[in-house]
Amino acid sequence: MKNNFIVVKRVIRIVRIGLISLSIFLILFLFYKDFVPSGIFIVENSIKKRSAVFSDFYPPVRIREKECNQEGECWRTMICDPVYFEITTPRSFDRGELIIKYKNYGQDVFQLGLQKRGEWRFQFHPLENKILDNLSWPSLRNGGLILFQKSNDYSSLKNFFSHLPYDKKIGLFYYSFPKEIMNKFKIKPVILKDKFNPQDFDYILAAYSPPKNENGWQVSEVNFTIPPEYFIGRKLKFMLSAPEMDFKRSKIQIKDIKVILYRQPITLDNFFPRFKRYLKRLFRIK
């Protein structure tokens, strides 16, 4: 009888150690996730898997519930402009990247907006602009920057920036020159809105990458900076907008959205001060 008890006691001790280790591991894992030591925070909103920090799209009347085809592909259809979604971040971040997989049925302009705290103002980024995509002018590309030229005057973007055409009509799409360069222009470059006539310009300089095609879906990628005033508490509020959707009566099918947020990673040098600051904020110690 006593022998039995010793065996049970030993097994129970192992169970106890196992459970305590599991709990400690779990708590440490949660702190690790929240501390974001790598400086990279990835959130996904796909039909199959939605991260808990990713809110649903709203208002619900502007976006249909999940639909699937026979191949098992699923999506949600945006039927009214605009729709919003939010991301709750564990910490603050400096910049981000958004990758969206979608199908556009006839919208010339599709864009992403990031809302400024306390104001109805958004930092916009182009996801798709059909005016630029359909422009047949010769173009030069370097990274996320593209120059369309009516007549093929420049051989490279470097050449363009070193010999800027101060007396020609330039349209700037999500790009701006520094103020001192702007002042040198005889004809002031025009900041282009979503809709414009390319024929009004000699050059169009755009910070824009056209969407790629991936298995019949369009994939757009935008990079954005996140100044502190864009954090609404710990949330980032995004807007997906196709301004002509309401009167064009067309739709956009959204399959996946992936957001990657970046901040300075934790290194051996900055670990202690940052961890101290993190704990102080966490437990509201002044």
Next chain:
Amino acid sequence: MNLKSKEKKWKKFFFYFFREVFIIESITFLILLIMEDSKKGLVSNYLDLKVFLIIAVVSGIISLLGSNYFSLNRY
């Protein structure tokens, strides 16, 4: 070892196991609650706190049913 004693051993293990689960899960649940209270989303963004509550309650009820096994006088 006769059958009765073997059965008793397993019953004992069963109730002792759930007592351990109850104590450790309850403490973990309380720590997680404090963490969630200090920063909303710290726990709930990754785990469902309800699961911990259910485990703690169920294991608590089971260990309560076998409370007579925990008496020291029995050994």
